[in-house]
Amino acid sequence: MAYWLFKSEPTSWSWEMQKKKGDAGQEWDGVRNYQARNNMREMKIGDLGFFYHSVKETSVVGIVEVCALAHHDSTTDDPRWECVDIRAVKDVPNPVTLADIKANPKLSEMILVNNSRLSVQPVSKAEWTEICRMGGLDKAP
DNA sequence: GCCAACGTTGGC
DNA sequence: GCCAACGTTGGC
Numbered sequence: 001m002a003y004w005l006f007k008s009e010p011t012s013w014s015w016e017m018q019k020k021k022g023d024a025g026q027e028w029d030g031v032r033n034y035q036a037r038n039n040m041r042e043m044k045i046g047d048l049g050f051f052y053h054s055v056k057e058t059s060v061v062g063i064v065e066v067c068a069l070a071h072h073d074s075t076t077d078d079p080r081w082e083c084v085d086i087r088a089v090k091d092v093p094n095p096v097t098l099a100d101i102k103a104n105p106k107l108s109e110m111i112l113v114n115n116s117r118l119s120v121q122p123v124s125k126a127e128w129t130e131i132c133r134m135g136g137l138d139k140a141p
Numbered sequence: 142g143c144c145a146a147c148g149t150t151g152g153c
Numbered sequence: 154g155c156c157a158a159c160g161t162t163g164g165c
Contacts, residue, residue, distance in 0.1 A: 009163085033148075055163060098164080117147055117162055 003123040004039065004049035005112060006064060006086065015051050015061045018088050025067040025087035028120070029075045036120035040084045041070045048141060049086065050123065050131065052112070059095035060131055063141055064088055093136035106130050 006028060008014070018026060031037055043066045051062035068085035101107045107130060111121040123131075132140035 007163095035148095058164075115147080116164070119162085 002043065002047045003125065003128040004043065004047060004066075005052055005060075005121050005123050006049050007052045007054050007112075007119045007121075009055050010053045010057060011055075015053065015088070015091075018051060018062070018064070018086075021087065023067075023087055025085040027068075027074060027085050028083045029073045031073070031083055031119060032081060033119060035118055037070075037080075037082055039120045039122060040082060042122075043070065043084050045069065048089070048128075050092075050128075051088070053095075057095070058098040060101075060135060061092055061095045062088055063090050063092065063137075089141065090137075092132075094134070096131050096135045100134060101131070104130065104134070 028040065031040070045066055045068070047066040049064045049066070050060045051064050052058075052060050064086040066084050067087045070082040070084050072079065073081040073083045098112070101110060102113055107113065107127055110123070110127055111118055115121075129140045
């Protein structure tokens with residue numbers, strides 16, 4: 001089981017919109033970055049991820065699950081781009097802000113802190129557990 | 142709204 | 154294969 005972080009500008013695709021999709025899930029399309037794409041190729045069904053709102057809220061707001069393996073991105077004809085499908089699992093009761101993450105020494109190695117531009121990134125087990133704790137989830141899923 | 146950081150493109 | 158120019162992202 002691996003852990004990930006998906007970043008989105010809430011004005012283009014928000015956690016609310018993701019939740020409305022329910023268990024059907026949603027294609028994580030529009031990624032045009034090789035590193036992010038390669039991360040998605042590594043994902044397996046059932047892998048979990050954080051849903052992060054960039055720009056305005058800069059917070060981890062939800063937990064998602066990978067529900068389809070990487071496949072061609074339907075929003076482009078370019079065969080290079082692929083994406084997975086994800087579905088909302090649960091809210092993070094107390095959204096964890098970027099400021100909170102930066103203030104926590106345990107999370108100083110996170111890609112989110114060191115390379116804020118990567119839109120799909122891996123998260124370590126320790127980081128996952130810590131952010132779940134900070135977010136008010138008693139038990140990390 | 143500004144600017145720094147990063148990735149991509151294209152000329153040579 | 155290198156590097157300058159450009160476009161985009163995202164934090165502040």
